[in-house]
Amino acid sequence: MGEGDAIDAEALTEEARRILIENDRGGYTVPSARLYPFQWNWDSVFAAVGWAEFDRDRAWREIDTLLEAQWPSGMLPHIVFWTEESTYFPGPDVWCADRGGTSSSGISQPPVAATVIRRLSEAGGEVSERRFDAIDRWHRWWHTARDPEGRGVMAVVHPWESGRDNLPDWDRPLCAVDISGVGGYSRRDLDVVDQAMRPHKADYDRYLALVQFGVANDWDDERIALGSPFRVADPGVTAILLRAERDLAWMGRTLGRDVTVIEERIARLETGFEQFWNPAAGTYCSFDLLTGAMAEAGTSASFLAPYAGVTDHLDELVDELTAWSERCRFLVPSFDPRHDAFEPLRYWRGPVWSMVNFLIATGLREVGHCHWAERIRSDTRALIGRSGMPESFDPVDGGPVGGPRFTWTAAMWLAWAGRM
16 A cells, blocks of 8 residues: 555654563563553463564463463463552452462453464474464363354353453344443543543443453353353454464474363364354354354454355355445455445454454455455554554545554554565
8 A cells, every 4th residue: 555655664763662661571472561561361462472583482481371361161261460550440350260270350352372383483483392282272161161062153242251252242132231230340440541441331230240250150161051141152362272283283293192182072063053153244253152143244353254264155255345445445454345334443343453463464365365365464563654653544535543552453563464
C-alpha cells in the first residue's frame, strides 16, 4: 500500500524493542503497562516471538515463566498475578484461583505455545523434555476439560477464554447467564481506554457472573463442563490447538517420544473441525453447545483453518476474504464488516489485530495463497507505520484502537510485519 513507502522501518524497529523492554517485568512481559499489568497467556507467547529477534534467552524465559504457573490439572491460566497491582479489575481477589502455586485466573487462553516453542527450537534452540511434557499436559487438559464428549471441537466456558472477549458470537449465548448476583463493581479499563473501544457494561456483568460461577464450583473442570451456562464451540481455539498439536507431535518425534496419542488427538480435531462449517454464512462459525445454535457470520478466526492445516473449504474462504476486503481498507477485521454488529472500534467486534493477522497469513502462505498472505502482512505493516503500536487498529481508516504501546503489536513488527 502507498503508506509503506513512507515508513521509517529502522525507527519502528527501535521503537518496538523499546516497547518490549519497557513492558518487561523480568520473567514476563505485560501486554500494556497500565491496561494489562500482569502476565497474559497468549500475549506472553507472542511476546516471546518478538524477544527472539534480539534476545533469544529472554524469549525462552518468557515461556518458562508461563509454564511455572501450570495447574495440577495441566491448565495454563489466561492471567498470572505474579505481583500485586490495583489498576486491574477483576484481580486475584475476584478469581479466587491459585492452583498453580500463585494467584491466577481460573480459565485458559488460545494454546499457541507449542507452535512458538517449535519456531524457537527450529531457529537454533534445543527441544526441551520439560517443555514438551508441560505443553502435552496442557493440550490433554483442553481435550478432557473443554471437549469431554470427544466431539473434536473445543468449547470455551468464558468469552475471555477465546481471547476474543466481546465478539458478537457470544452475544446470544451470554443471554442465558444470570447476572442477578453480580452486584456493584468498578471497572479499571475505562481509566485507560475510551469506552467506545471497550465492551459494554452488560457484557461485563455477564463476564463477572461467569467468574462467580467458576468460583462457586471451585474451578472444578467436570462441574464447569456439566453446569456452565456458557459453553460455546470456538473455531479459533480449535484451529490454534490443532496447529499446536501438530507442532507438539514434531517436538515429540524430535525427542524420540511416542506420539501416538497426540496423533489420535490430531485426527479427532481434523474430523471435528467440519462441524464449524456454516453453509449459510459460507465460512466457519462458532456454535452454542447448549442450544446447538450456530453463529450467523464469520470472524477473523474463520480464516485460521489453513493455519490449522484444514483446506476443505479453501476456495470459499478465499471468496469470503475477498468480500471482506471490498468493505475494509485494511485486513483482517475481527468480525464480518458486512454485518450489522460490525463496529470498527469496539475491541473484537471489528478492529484488526496484528497477531491474528500473523497466524492467518502464515496459514494462507502455507497453502499457496501467497498473494493474500502478503496483502495481510503489507496491511499490518501499513497500519503500524501509520498508527504506531497500539492494541489493535480500525480496519476502515487505520487509526489506533485500545491500549497504547502494546507488546504483541511490537513483537509482530519485529518478527513479521517489519520485514521486507
